[in-house]
Amino acid sequence: MKKRFKTRQLLALLVISLLGFYIYGAQSGDDSPEYPTVQPIAFSHKIHAGENEIPCQYCHAYSSKAAHPGIPSVKSCMGCHNYVLGEDRDYDYNGVKINFKKEIEKLKGYWQRGEPMPWIKFHFVPQHARFKHKPHIRAGMECSECHGDVKDMDLVKPVHKIEMGFCISCHKVEQKTEQEMVKLAAEGKELVYLRDCNTCHY
Numbered sequence: 001m002k003k004r005f006k007t008r009q010l011l012a013l014l015v016i017s018l019l020g021f022y023i024y025g026a027q028s029g030d031d032s033p034e035y036p037t038v039q040p041i042a043f044s045h046k047i048h049a050g051e052n053e054i055p056c057q058y059c060h061a062y063s064s065k066a067a068h069p070g071i072p073s074v075k076s077c078m079g080c081h082n083y084v085l086g087e088d089r090d091y092d093y094n095g096v097k098i099n100f101k102k103e104i105e106k107l108k109g110y111w112q113r114g115e116p117m118p119w120i121k122f123h124f125v126p127q128h129a130r131f132k133h134k135p136h137i138r139a140g141m142e143c144s145e146c147h148g149d150v151k152d153m154d155l156v157k158p159v160h161k162i163e164m165g166f167c168i169s170c171h172k173v174e175q176k177t178e179q180e181m182v183k184l185a186a187e188g189k190e191l192v193y194l195r196d197c198n199t200c201h202y
């Protein structure tokens with residue numbers, strides 16, 4: 001198991017670095033400065049969720065309904081960006097200068113070509129374990145408990161290493177209120193079910 005996971009991590013790293021080189025290469029002929037992101041465009045959570053206060057679940061609409069929160073399609077980005085063309089504003093994105101108007105024009109390029117945005121994913125749970133957003137969000141948890149202060153990040157990167165220790169550190173029995181314990185018992189679940197191997201492993 002361990003070996004397989006390591007291979008995956010290596011592959012993911014390889015893909016990310018290859019893409020990084022590709023983006024670097026594709027832009028180095030150009031006058032505009034490169035930004036050190038592996039994402040296809042310099043989408044900023046700080047600008048959207050922070051400055052413009054767009055709620056997380058406006059874009060990640062399945063957070064409380066399914067395993068995966070969902071990433072907005074180019075079409076749903078265009079729901080705003082047909083009208084929001086962006087100021088001619090220079091911005092320090094993780095230490096490198098970008099321009100709002102130019103970045104939004106790149107988004108439009110994907111829309112006009114009918115291409116999906118090839119976003120790169122940074123958060124992974126290996127296939128032998130399961131993680132679903134729904135029960136966590138339904139239990140009233142905030143996104144920031146696991147993802148940190150995303151409102152303040154341009155590029156979102158994991159703040160916790162997603163490994164078993166991280167899950168277990170929070171899956172404590174003491175965390176349950178009396179009411180929750182009664183509810184669990186009524187569902188026939190044992191109090192310690194959050195620490196049972198089968199809760200997270202198939």
Ligand code: HEC
Nearest residue numbers: 048049054055056059119120121122123143147150151156
């Ligand atoms: C305007 C739409 C929008 C809003 C609002 C938004 N996101 Fe996102 N989110 C995205 C897009 C697009 C991606 C994929 C690109 C990326 O990773 O930056 C993403 C990716 C993520 C990722 C995964 C990063 C990865 O690569 O694995 C996390 C975690 C995340 N968002 C959390 C949040 C949280 C928490 C909030 C609220 C504070 C939020 N998002 C608000 C659009 C949005």
Ligand code: HEC
Nearest residue numbers: 042043044047052072076077080084086087100103104107
């Ligand atoms: C609810 C409306 C809304 C949605 C949905 C939305 N945006 Fe934005 N976006 C904005 C606003 C407002 C700004 C700030 C424009 C300004 O200040 O000139 C912005 C700025 C931007 C910028 C320039 C700043 C930066 O982040 O680099 C980019 C690029 C961008 N959006 C891409 C996207 C993408 C990609 C999506 C879909 C994943 C998306 N937007 C979804 C409202 C939205």
Ligand code: HEC
Nearest residue numbers: 056060063068069121123124125131136141142143146162
């Ligand atoms: C209990 C911890 C926890 C909480 C709370 C949490 N997340 Fe996550 N999130 C994760 C883990 C773990 C992953 C990696 C999941 C995977 O690989 O399936 C992830 C992945 C994501 C991704 C990337 C998904 C993808 O398919 O690329 C997004 C987007 C995201 N979370 C958004 C949110 C938002 C928005 C909230 C709040 C409404 C939230 N998360 C709350 C743990 C959490």
Ligand code: HEC
Nearest residue numbers: 001002005126129162163164167168171194195196197200
């Ligand atoms: C709360 C969720 C959760 C519970 C409960 C849990 N695990 Fe895990 N486990 C994970 C996650 C997530 C991973 C993958 C990340 C990692 O490798 O650390 C994992 C990884 C593992 C691995 C692979 C480790 C490696 O280095 O690749 C083994 C073996 C394992 N778990 C055994 C167990 C056993 C045995 C139990 C019961 C005593 C258990 N787990 C309970 C979430 C859980």
Ligand code: HEC
Nearest residue numbers: 125130131132135136139145146162166167170171199200
């Ligand atoms: C910050 C706290 C926290 C973290 C971190 C966390 N969990 Fe949980 N998790 C909870 C709570 C609380 C519940 C119980 C929700 C409820 O009452 O139904 C839960 C429930 C679950 C369940 C049972 C869902 C069901 O259908 O009953 C699974 C599976 C699970 N978590 C997996 C994970 C894995 C895998 C990770 C790590 C990647 C993780 N959790 C990280 C707090 C956390």
